[in-house]
Amino acid sequence: MxxxxxxxxxxxxxxxxxxxxxxxxxxxxxxxxxxxxxxxxxxxxxxxxxxxxxxxxxxxxxxxxxxxxxxxxxxxxxxxxxxxxxxxxxxxxxxxxxxxxxxxxxxxGIVPDGEISPLFHNLFLNEIRSTGRVQETMLMLKYRLKTGGLLADAKLGWQLFRRGKLPLVPRLKKDPAVRRIFELAGGRG
CATH class of the missing domain: 1.10.1060.10 (Alpha-helical ferredoxin)
Known part of the structure; x- marks a missing residue:
């Protein structure tokens, strides 16, 4: 060629x-x-x-x-x-x-210098793959543990939790259709 x-x-x-x-x-x-x-x-x-x-x-x-x-x-x-x-x-x-x-x-394995979006992208997809849905609290906790800034978000997290906007226990309803979607995608994601 x-x-x-x-x-x-x-x-x-x-x-x-x-x-x-x-x-x-x-x-x-x-x-x-x-x-x-x-x-x-x-x-x-x-x-x-x-x-x-x-x-x-x-x-x-x-x-x-x-x-x-x-x-x-x-x-x-x-x-x-x-x-x-x-x-x-x-x-x-x-x-x-x-x-x-x-x-x-x-x-x-290509990631632009200083870009953290691929990390969030992968965490998001892995969260869906493992639980069948996105549980925001766990997603953000995993993201902040990898990128830092966990303490900076603690005050906001506490305010959201007090208002019932940030559940600590996920509502898990694992759907076999989600697993099938990932299978059909050929492992992409």
Missing amino acids: ATATLYLPAGKVTVDAAFREEVARLSGQPLELCFQCQKCASGCYPTREGDYTPNEIMRLIQYGAREAVLKSRTIWLCTSCETCGLRCPNGIRMAEVMDTLKQMAVAR
Whole structure:
């Protein structure tokens, strides 16, 4: 396979021709339909703090810039609000694409410097996988134990607990359907 080089503001990027097909297959989205109308970017608030807008991520995928995309901070800022997907005239669900990119980055061990979103992402999915739902108290406790700041949140946690907003005992109702979802996803997540 011949290699090509793409020049971005961040530097040279090696092009991986199979990247677009891989993302399209894993996300189930018709990436080839993106014609850069930028409607996805116009409503995306979180990625204003990122390095690329959703349409730029899509263009980089189309170019095959695997490393640039997977090292991007933008994919970790996506909250899957679906605003971009609702605006897309071709029905591309960019949140599905972003989630796929997160999974691909995690699988390759790629995390942008100083980014803690992958940790939260993994803790969140592991919480769902193990209990069938998200128990916020345990999720935040695990997150703070790994990142620090547990004492900083103690006062707020106590206030929430006193008001009945932070249950200590989870309402566990393990649903076999959740396990099946993870099985169907092929272990992604």
